[in-house]
Every structure is written in C-alpha cells, then in structure tokens.
Amino acid sequence: MRENLPPLNAVRAFEQAGRHHNIARAAQELGVSAGAVSQQIAQLEKWIGCKLFRRNNRGLEFTNEGLEYYAAVSTAFGTLRAATSAISRPNVRKSFVVSVTSSFAMKWLMPRLQDFREKWPDIEISVKTTELFGKFEESDGDVGIRYGTGDFGSFASTELAKDKLVLVASKTLVQDVALDEELSFISCLPLLVDRHPRLIANYPGWAEYLKLLGMKQVDGLVFREFSQQWMVIAAAINGEGAALVKECLVADDLSAERVTQLTEKTIELETGYHLVHLPSNSSDPVIRSFKNWLRRALKRN
Template sequence: MFKLPPLNAIRAFEATARHLSFTKAADELSVTPAALSHQVKGLEDFLGIQLFVRKTRAIELTEAGRRCFPGIHAGFQQVHDSIAQLRKQDDDRLVVIGCGPGFAAKWLAPRLYRFLESYPEIDARVAPSLRTADFAGDGVHVSIRFGDGNFPDMHVDPLVEDFVMPLCSQRYLDENGPFETAEDLRDKTLIHDDSLEFNANAPTWSVWFAAQGVEVKNPGRGMHFTHADHALDAALDGAGIVLGRRVLSARDRKFGQLVAPIDFTLSTGRSFYLVCPKKNLKQPNVAAFRSWILDEMDHFKAIY
C-alpha cells in the first residue's frame, strides 16, 4: 500500500483548486498565501506531479490536477456532511443559553437544575459573557439580555425589572450598625457595582444618597467591580456595603446572607429580557426553555 501525502497538503490543494486562487483559499483556511503555496508545492513534490500551472496573475489546474480534484473534493464533502450529522444529533438535545456572568452565577445557575428535571431529554449549556451574543457565530440559541427592551428583529419576552439597594452581610451590620438613616452610611466602606456603566442614567451611590437628601463629598470612594456578582461577593465577605442589584441578590437575601441596612431602592431603568431570533422559537429546545423561564420568573417576581 502506498503512503498518503499529509492531510493538510491535500486540504490546501482542494481549497486552491476550488477557488483557483491561493489568496481566497488561504483566507478560507486561515493561513497566509505563502504558507498555502508551500503546502501545495510540497504535495506536488511528494507526488512528483505538477498540479497547477502558475501564471502571472492566475493559476490553472493541469491535466493531472483536473483528474484528481473531483474525487478529493467529494471526499472532503463527505467528511463535512458526516460531521454536520454528528453536530445535528447533538443540537437535537442541546440548548445554549447566553447571558451576563452575574445573571449566570447569581440567578440562573442555582435554578437551572429545575429546567433539567422538567426536560431530562435536553442538555443545557450556559455561555456567560459581557459581550452581546452573536446568534449566528457563537452557537447561542437563546439569550438573557439586560437593557431597555429594544432588540430589533428579535423575539423578545420581558422577564423582570431590576432595582438597586444597599446590601451588606449580617456580620458587617452587627459590627458597624445599626443604620437608621442614609446619613449613617455616609462614612462607611462603599462597594460599587460598575456593571451598569453602559447606562448613563444608572443609579450610583451618588444618585442614591442624593435621593435621600444626603450630601457626600466623595461618593466614588471605595471598591469598584465591573462584574455584579463580584461586587455582591465582596459584600458577602463583609468588605462593606454594596449598592447591589435586587434581582441578582435575591438568593443571598432569601437565606439571610445579605441584608438591607436601609430599605430604599432605586430602579435601574432596565430589565432582563429573553431574546432570540424569531426562527429559533421553532426549535423544541428553545421553546421548552422559554416556557420554563417565563414560568420560573412568574414565581420569582412574586417573592423577590
């Protein structure tokens, strides 16, 4: 049995012959034209046959190249189709959920097991990111987004509005309290959740104190976190008082790990939404997740 040439070289030939361009083939395979040309030349040396006629501004297949291209192209197409079938089998039981890291850690992860119990035939994959999900390129089927509800050309379900409120650990309150008015917080260690900075009107400590009629000389002092869950975790450890997100802190408040030293909330002016391309709703796994989270949110809003 004769020895086959390297697979990368055969792949380089197939792409080059299909495009009749080293540049286009190189773009497709994410290599430089020079590297691609080197692979093709290596294949020709291996076979002892010239596969392309190289002209000044173009290339053409030789007779040998024309004879072997159809079979090689068909082989790669069969490999592609076989892999696509495997992925389709996985897709039939998978739903990929995009959301922010804070929502994933503080809200979705502790509850997702209930979805899997209701739909044991579905596998759920959470893809947390601060970047807006690209449904076409990221493989995300459905996304939980935080914003004003303006998501053009998408199916959108409103889930829950979010608010901010002062929160600290019970230990911090015991050691530094009691706190009866907003003025009592003025000189305490403040924790800042900067995850709302994308919203110019987002409530900050400065806005919260002003709404209480309290003047603070340097309301930006203290610790700043770009992730909401990190800010909440700092408060859980007794580092200070966070102006925390009500939705994301609900579980910690439920179990008494975070408490509100002053019960005064401000709206973020934003809500969580279920968002996906309209065509995705036809996928049974997406439809199942949508049904589950809408029901889960109805129960959650009644107590949060």
C-alpha cells in the same frame, strides 16, 4: 365483566410516585395535590388487589408486586412518550446553548437550572458566559439572556423581568452600627461599585441612590470598584463594604443570611432582563418553554 385496563390516571400517579419514590414529588410533577396522588394509588391497589408500596422514613419503597408492575408500567409509558414525540414533535431540538453574563449565571441561573432539567429531561442545555450586557450575536448561542432596554436589532427579544436595586452588606460589617432611617452610617462604609452605570444607559448608581437617601454631602466617600456584579456581591459577603445590587442576583444570599438588606428604600430599574434569539426560533417549543420557565422562576425569584 370489568374492564381489563385499570384507570389510566391511577397508573400515571403510580408511575410518577415510583419514579420519584415520593408522593409529594409525584404530585408536583402531575400538578395535583399529594392527597390526590395517594387516593389514585389506593384506587389502583384496590383494583389490582395488592399493595404496591410500603412507606418508610425516606419515602416510598416498592413491594415485590409493585416493583414488577412498575417495570412493566414504566416501559409502557416510555414507549408512549417516544411514539407521541415521534409523531407530534419530530423537529424538537435535543440541545441548546444559552449565553448569559457570568453574574446572572453564577448568582441566579445555575442554582435553579436543575429545575428546568427535571422538566425537560431529554434536552441538554449548555451555559456559555459572556461579558456583553446589551448585545447578542448568532455565534453567542441559541438564546441569550441579556440585560438592557430590549433593543437587539434584528433579533427577537422578550422581556423576562425588570428588577430593582437593593442595599446590602454583611451582618458583621454593620453589627455595631445603628441602622437609622437616614442611613447616615453609609458615609462611614466603603461603597462597592460595578460597571453597570457606565455601560448601561440610564442605569442608576450610587449618586442616584445617595440622593434618594437624602445625602447631599458625599465628599470623602470611599468607593471600591469591581468589573462584575457577582464580584460586588462576593465583596459584600466578605465584609468589604455596602453593595447596591440587583435584587434577583442577591436573593439567595439574603435568604441564606450571607448579607442583610439595610433599608427598604430601593430603586426600580427601567431596564430589564430579556431572552434574545433569532426570529426563526420564536416558535421553537423548547426555547418557548425555556422562556416561560425563566419568567415564572424570575417572578418567584
């Protein structure tokens, strides 16, 4: 007599595929290939003796038997998750507040935050913006993402990533300009400036970058100053001038071709992004997972 329970891995693959109505999304969630998920579902259908899904242009659609089975399976997995959480992680927080600068929030974190929410659907994360670069206080939030050298006094901090400065401008601004290696055309463009060089020790600005380009004659250059780096990027997109900005903050705009990188000459930054929090939160599983997610996402950029 055969075992009354179907293979658990196959049921898990079915549950994930049913939740997302998509084989590829289920495979990503389970950390396996799409082919492996399809094989597991086929194995389950063979074991049960009926089809559970129909495939259509939008992905997967339940058969009548599949829908009935999914209702029972999803309830069972939900019960299993709740029971496991209650026993093994009784103190896991249900929400936390992350404090970030508006530039990092707008240009990097917010476009990617849904990915973290999908990985931790039971955790409510709130984003709070600040203008502080290298300072963190307990009242700011449960964790802070700060830019600087990593010295945050009594708070625990972990470096997430360093970055580099890239030179960008809108295509319309430079469409009639010959992009020569010496970049002599830069002297004809307004140069967009933010406050980083004045507020962060050893943070390079236009003076260092122009020296890198070999430009010694800088008289007559036009500088346009903005308080925050997201404003500088917005101004560059609008064709107001050339911007020298962190690569991670302008990555999405480069991919979408809202701006173009004018040269491969970059400046590697000695300072970086850090996750900051109370030392007592170092072992918090949610904060630890958020830190690991940030590291991986910043590496992918």
